[in-house]
Amino acid sequence: MIRDSQDVIVKTLARLLMPFIIVYALYVVMHGHHSPGGGFQGGVILAAGFVLLAVSHGLEQTRKRMSEKAARVISSIGVFIYAGIGALCLILGGNYLDYGKLSKLLQVMPAEARSLGILGVEIGVALAVMAVMFTIFFVIFTAGESLEDDGRGK
Amino acid sequence: MIDFFLILGVGMCVLVLFCLYRVVYGPGVLNRAAGISAIGTKTLIILLIMGVIYDRVDMFIDISMVYGLLNFIGTVVLAKHIERTGEA
Numbered sequence: 001m002i003r004d005s006q007d008v009i010v011k012t013l014a015r016l017l018m019p020f021i022i023v024y025a026l027y028v029v030m031h032g033h034h035s036p037g038g039g040f041q042g043g044v045i046l047a048a049g050f051v052l053l054a055v056s057h058g059l060e061q062t063r064k065r066m067s068e069k070a071a072r073v074i075s076s077i078g079v080f081i082y083a084g085i086g087a088l089c090l091i092l093g094g095n096y097l098d099y100g101k102l103s104k105l106l107q108v109m110p111a112e113a114r115s116l117g118i119l120g121v122e123i124g125v126a127l128a129v130m131a132v133m134f135t136i137f138f139v140i141f142t143a144g145e146s147l148e149d150d151g152r153g154k
Numbered sequence: 155m156i157d158f159f160l161i162l163g164v165g166m167c168v169l170v171l172f173c174l175y176r177v178v179y180g181p182g183v184l185n186r187a188a189g190i191s192a193i194g195t196k197t198l199i200i201l202l203i204m205g206v207i208y209d210r211v212d213m214f215i216d217i218s219m220v221y222g223l224l225n226f227i228g229t230v231v232l233a234k235h236i237e238r239t240g241e242a
Contacts, residue, residue, distance in 0.1 A: 010230060021223065028216070036216050045220060052227050055234050 007056065014056035021049035029126045033115065039122035043129025050134050059142065068138060071131040078128025085120050097121070156207055163203040170196050187232050194225030 025045035032038030054062040086097040094101035099117025100110040108116070170193055177189035198218045205214025 017223075017226075024219065024223075028220075036213055041220070045223070048224060048227050052230065055227075055231050 010056045014052050018049055018053065021045060021052070025049065025126075029122055030119070032122045033118055039125025040129050042122070043126040044133060046126065046130040047133030047137070050130075051137050054137070054141070059138075066134065068135065071135045071138070075128045075131035075135070078124045078126070078131065081124030081127065082121055085117060085124070089117070159203050159206050163200055163207070166196050166200050166203065170200075183236055187229065187236070190232075191225065191229045194221065194228075198222050198225070 025042045028037035028045060029039060029042030032042065050062065050066060053065070085099075085102075088105070089098045089101045090096050092101040092104060097117075099114040101113075102117050103110040103113035106113050106116060173189045173192045173196065177186050177193070180186050180189055198221050201214050201218040201221060202211070205211040205218075208214075
């Protein structure tokens, strides 16, 4: 269990770095289709920001910003966005994750619809990866205590 | 120009071996942590040199930024762990 401490250097550095980490993670997610990166990598960078916050400011402060329950909900929302876009293409008469079919719904060219579709899928992947990475870190660092807190079994 | 960066990269790889010696045999955890951090910094530079050699610096700079960030966070987490368990 990490508690709040008086480390001025680490705390100040974490506070200064946090916005840059989040902006960089969003850049990696958004430019996933024409530079290295994508949903998974962006999600990992977002989770790394939360890990830095937990290490520098203690677990209690982190819990205020993102609880385990919120992480669970966000990971489900991420999977829902991914599967929902895939199923939407299925409903519109294509294959699963056939983004070209979204052009009717979005009122754009099929090529543009493909770009937007993959962006939506990447946002979903980033949310799910961020929440799951954060949950794994939390469970390991509290040695399973965080699972017992809300009475969800051991 | 490429030859210059190639020699620079090979030199960096040789320097990594010295840090690796400290990581493997170094007395105590703190020497090992410092060695790992130094290897991470050198890997970042090697990635940028590779970017110059392949003429794709714009791509490799993204990777090296993530590498530096994760290296920093890893070192902070390791330091916190050492502080908590008291093994120095």
